[in-house]
Amino acid sequence: MSKIEELTRQLVTPAIEKNKFELVDVEYKKEGNNWYLRVYIDKDGGVSLDDCQIISEYLSEKLDEVDPIDNSYILEVSSPGIDRPLKTKRDFEKFKGSLVEVSLYQPIDKKKKYEGELLGLEDDKVIIVDDGGKREFDLKNVSLVKPIIKF
Incomplete structure (x- = not known):
């Protein structure tokens, strides 16, 4: 796990716990010309678009405060999907x-x-x-x- 992925986990955990979500995974990787910071969340009954927005806005603010990433990147918060890999x-x-x-x-x-x-x-x-x-x-x-x- 990269330092950025670990820091992202730490930054997002309070919002995850407050909203009773589960943090499934964090990925920071380059695809084509773009870097992506992806956060996968879940909860009983499934994740809504509003749930993703709550975490995205919270995390975006925290990342702006800490500013750990030198290059530009795209932040994505989503559900892991029904065929998600089992990790935890x-x-x-x-x-x-x-x-x-x-x-x-x-x-x-x-x-x-x-x-x-x-x-x-x-x-x-x-x-x-x-x-x-x-x-x-x-x-x-x-x-x-x-x-x-x-x-």
Whole structure:
């Protein structure tokens, strides 16, 4: 996590807590010619445009006060979406019992992607059940865990 991402987390936390939101993630990265500072928030029942505006205005004011970023950037505050990656312990608890896709950095049994029912995150291991039974993946080898959305 970059210093800007960490500082953004610290700056936005009071507004997140006050409004009973969850801070899902913060990203600071360059795409094309532009830098983006993205803040992903969530809450029970989902995030509204008004929720995003509250956090955006608060954070924009705090960032202007501290002025930690030398170059121009675009601030975006949004919901992580229904297929958001699972990152926190709370995410793994919330999606326990759901169908997920686990992507790996290094293959296991010549596969880098597995699908199954999420049992949880325990002792830095992602645990799922698939057709082959119970599987555990060391978190260090997991590049992404996301829900599988079926319509």
